[in-house]
Amino acid sequence: xxVELMTSAGYFNIGDFIPSLAWMDLQGIQRGMKxxxxxxxxxxxxxxxxxxxxxxxxxxxxxxxxxxxxxRDNCDGQGGRLSDxxxxxxxxxx
Numbered sequence: 060x061x062v063e064l065m066t067s068a069g070y071f072n073i074g075d076f077i078p079s080l081a082w083m084d085l086q087g088i089q090r091g092m093k094x095x096x097x098x099x100x101x102x103x104x105x106x107x108x109x110x111x112x113x114x115x116x117x118x119x120x121x122x123x124x125x126x127x128x129x130x131r132d133n134c135d136g137q138g139g140r141l142s143d144x145x146x147x148x149x150x151x152x153x
Contacts, residue, residue, distance in 0.1 A: 063095060103150055103151070127141065127149060128146065
């Protein structure tokens, strides 16, 4: 999926150069990127679910995702709580 993402991001897109044609998605690049986004989202959601189910095995040595997920319900009153969307974004940038 990483290779597909990098390849798709590098395609020449007519809509980038002729904005009035962008809404038509003549080459199907936007449609492909949306499908790829759904696949990434499903993969990360599955990773989070699997990580939650095996959390007790890592209780003595938590990893990055364990620490983030433990902060999910800690609400400090100012920033709100971490949602699954926030956790997915953190996983994508690390």
